[in-house]
Amino acid sequence: MDTGEVMDGREEGHRQTNAPNSEAPVFWAKVVQCRGSGNPHLAKLVLRRLSQASTSYRYRHVAPHPSKSSILRLVQQAAAKFTLRALQLFQPKCLSSAECGTGEVELHAWLEGIPQLQRTVPRTTLQLHWDKVTIELKISPEEIYPDGFQGDGCIKAVGQADVIRNQFSGATFERIIDCSGKCVLPGLVDAHTHPVWAGDRVHEFAMKLAGASYMEIHQAGGGIHFTVEHTRKATEEELFDTFKHRLERMRRAGSTLVECKSGYGLNLETELKMLRVIERAKQSMDIGISSTYCGAHSVPKGKTATEAADDIINNHLPKLKELKLSGEIHVNNIDVFCEKGVFDLDSTRRILQAGKDIGLQINFHGDELHPMKSAELGAELGARAISHLEEVSDEGITAMARAKCAAVLLPTTAYMLRLKQPQARKMLEEGVIVALGSDFNPNAYCFSMPMVMHLACVNMKMSMNEALAAATINAAYALGKSDTHGSIETGKQGDLVIINSSRWEHLIYQFGGHEALIDYVIVKGKVVYQNERCGTMSSY
Known part of the structure; x- marks a missing residue:
């Protein structure tokens, strides 16, 4: 997903046109600063935590804005990019305050530096803001990489070839490059x-x-x-x-x-x-x-x-x-x-x-x-x-x-x-x-x-x-x-x-x-x- 791309989360065939109201806020989504390589476990983790954080709030299908399931799908797609710097959900502007609640909703999934180095990985905060209410969910590096920081692009081991082969004998790799005769x-x-x-x-x-x-x-x-x-x-x-x-x-x-x-x-x-x-x-x-x-x-x-x-x-x-x-x-x-x-x-x-x-x-x-x-x-x-x-x-x-x-x-x-x-x-x-x-x-x-x-x-x-x-x-x-x-x-x-x-x-x-x-x-x-x-x- 490119930086700043706006995802249209409308579900196929959905044509509901009811005007939004304050009891059923609707949202559109924009991903900013999304980069990196895939990490399916991180995607599932963010998706699960977001679902938990959002259960106390009501979502409703209102075209042309995405539904809750579409928003969660967006999070999953973005998180699969490995570094979701910020996902923002905004309540759209409406014709009048009678038709739409005035509370702004923002979701910030700050997953900065996950991880640049094993020894410096920060704990991650997942926040949901609605009016003046904030829910924070702490996500530890161990939850993100339960198998030892997989997929972070860092060097796992350096040493003699036979030692490395034994150490990772049970591991699977996307690609192996034969460097015989090379440097x-x-x-x-x-x-x-x-x-x-x-x-x-x-x-x-x-x-x-x-x-x-x-x-x-x-x-x-x-x-x-x-x-x-x-x-x-x-x-x-x-x-x-x-x-x-x-x-x-x-x-x-x-x-x-x-x-x-x-x-x-x-x-x-x-x-x-x-x-x-x-x-x-x-x-x-x-x-x-x-x-x-x-x-x-x-x-x-x-x-x-x-x-x-x-x-x-x-x-x-x-x-x-x-x-x-x-x-x-x-x-x-x-x-x-x-x-x-x-x-x-x-x-x-x-x-x-x-x-x-x-x-x-x-x-x-x-x-x-x-x-x-x-x-x-x-x-x-x-x-x-x-x-x-x-x-x-x-x-x-x-x-x-x-x-x-x-x-x-x-x-x-x-x-x-x-x-x-x-x-x-x-x-x-x-x-x-x-x-x-x-x-x-x-x-x-x-x-x-x-x-x-x-x-x-x-x-x-x-x-x-x-x-x-x-x-x-x-x-x-x-x-x-x-x-x-x-x-x-x-x-x-x-x-x-x-x-x-x-x-x-x-x-x-x-x-x-x-x-x-x-x-x-x-x-x-x-x-x-x-x-x-x-x-x-x-x-x-």
Whole structure:
């Protein structure tokens, strides 16, 4: 069932036209934020509990609204989708209060995170509201998964093949993949992307090759401002369509969790449009997404940095908080482009602190083109991660290491803009948590984390082991998700990449060779990509 789909629950042949009255309220139903894989036991449980909760209230067949049985059937269908975030039943508006009771009825079946991790599964509350009466039913994880959290998409066991076979000798599986001669790796995590935009900038590539700098193009009205103009004009549907295809290409290259930023709107209307597109992909696509509000990606034309910061703090962030509370948009991180000629250190501090105050993780651009002391600021504010860092100071590296603030390095950007490489080796030696990202955007058009790892090894002198860790567990850490993603461990989400090679290093060694190497990409235990020529061609 798609997010926001309205189910017409009329039973076949039913034609009753009696007007509703206060003694027999009628309802129509709308499912919001329904996603995930099937779990029949959960469906039956929610159906049974809903039936128990509703016995004291009368339902009546009144066309064109669904009957009680149709509503229960709707719940069963939605719950079978595994994560029913909210099911709302509303009493419809009637012609007069004499014809229809005024009490609003809402049913909220909050089944959030069932379960992301065995050790953190919350108890679930099923509530039925009628006027000022509330019935709460507590549902424990054991009731939802009596056989040990079946169907949750998490890894059940890791070990030697014979031990695993014995442990699950009596179990049945939907699918078994023979990985003989192959390697199984954690799903790759792309810790920095700008994937929602309209209008490419291929014409600027020739300008860069001719020697134009990033800021020269930016100040001439190109760069971010060019993309902003086209993104503002694009419809939400157009943006979603291109975003979906970009995510699919990232997934085929092995990415199973991607950080996705807004930032090509710069006004509230377009920033929210981009965030809605990201939220829609979260709900409808089999790929992990960490969403980032990046309204401070550039200073809008006609404003100063201070004026832009004031607008973000006074208008954008309060609206994000409101939408988060209503469940419409869930943003994870806040980003600012802290750079000379963009947002200075003071404006950056104000915006990041305001974002942190509403519960967003700090994850921002810093020390890319000029030394700005962004690393020191991020460490002071408790930032989760800072990206770029080509111009980071020695003091900044030390501060990040002490604060356990991740450095998200972007070798594609340094390569495309001919910048000096980030000091990956010094950061690693100082104890900084080094992660990698593709920085996919119109200025650095790269979907492939295997290629990013290759560039990190060649240009930033990282070892292949370091690059793999930076593109999995460390990148997950940079997004605040290392407890659920980034490694193959019991209880973590079952995100995997299976490559057609007996040595995992081929994923990095073969520059651009991932299309022949990657046989399967798996997200939450579900095969989301299978190479059509899997097993029929050599990867060498």
